[in-house]
Amino acid sequence: MLVAFSVAPSGTGPKGGDNPEASVHDAVAAAVRIVRESGLPNRTDSMFTTIEGDWDECMDVIKRATEAVGEYGSRVALVLKADVRPGHTGEMTGKLERLEAALDAQA
Template identity: 25%
Template sequence: MHVVADVNVTPIGAGASLSSHIAACEEVIEEAGLKYRLHAHGTNIEGSWEEVMRVIQRCHDVLHERGAPRVDSAIRIATATDKDQSLEERIDKVERKIG
């Protein structure tokens, strides 16, 4: 099943600055070859259900390896059976209406 997910992975107990940890997760997504788009409060990821879940799990693993004793994720997932719609198409549709 194809999904578009909105993911916010937060290391807890890893210090005040999180940007290097977020960059490490972005590298995990990049290495997986999935389409993604970083935004101010998380990342949108597009792929199969299994691929997206595997990437989120790997982000948790990487953050624990980097010293975070706890990792919290907030995940929203969209699926559709009536049509295929990519991450870019979902964004473009809204931007055309406001532009």
């Protein structure tokens, strides 16, 4: 399965409150570190981090990343979208390769 997810702290915490310098980049970095250390195929862009693995692997990583972000605020917002396709692997790149081939065929 592929899971695209985003986590962000809110509420009060080390960088929360009325601090105008507050940003979520430190919290996101903590989450992305957990993702990268997991060994699962992953990709991070400006909006989401996508991981590939089975249910248990993906949900464990997402849970740990969410807990890490929780250190930066009193609440955590978690958004996720999953593409559950049993028996398929390599879809993080496979889906993009099929898209590019379709675009080339239409050109």
